[in-house]
Amino acid sequence: MATKLIPKELMKQPERLAPGQRLCAGCGAPIVVRQMMAAIDDPVVIANATGCLEVATTIYPYTAWRVPWIHNAFENAASTISGVEAAYRSLVRQGKIPEQNVKFIAYGGDGGTYDIGLQALSGAVERGHQFLYVCYDNGAYMNTGI
Structure with a gap:
């Protein structure tokens, strides 16, 4: 179901990515x-491939993420989030945790998606995992663009 975004109400929501x-x-x-x-x-649960978004939001010992978040290598954001999603579904089936409408999101870069990560992404899609995959394409095969 779509969420109606009302600007004044949107400003009252807690930030899930901290400022700073x-x-x-x-x-x-x-x-x-x-x-x-x-x-x-x-x-939400986030899997974040190595890249600018990961490096600049998780400078040890701090994190800007206010949601469950996991870092993984360049090429395996899709396989990581599909594993998290499968583990969640298994725990729900076993009655170990209550079922919620959890959204699973993976963030990856263009190189980690189109080149070295396509296998993980296509495999997760073929197996029918339910997640949102966001490819941040900066127009170059590097962290910060051109």
Whole structure:
């Protein structure tokens, strides 16, 4: 079901990506993440491939993520989130945790998606895992673009 976004109500929602992260001024990635998570009322779990978004939001010992979040290698965001989704479904079936409408989201870059990560993504889709995959394509095969 779609969420109707009312600007005044949107401002009252808690931020799921904390301010003060170290992404560059003008970078589109935090805007995309914040808007996507603002549009989802349900609990979310994030898998984040190595890249700018991961590096600049999780400088040890801090994190800007206010949701369950896991880091993985460049190429396996889809396989990581599909494993988390499968584990969640298994725990629900076993009665170990209550069922919720959890949304599973994977963030990956263009290189980690189109090149070295396509196998993991296509396998997860073929197996029927339920998740949202976001490919941040900066137009280059590198962290910060051109």
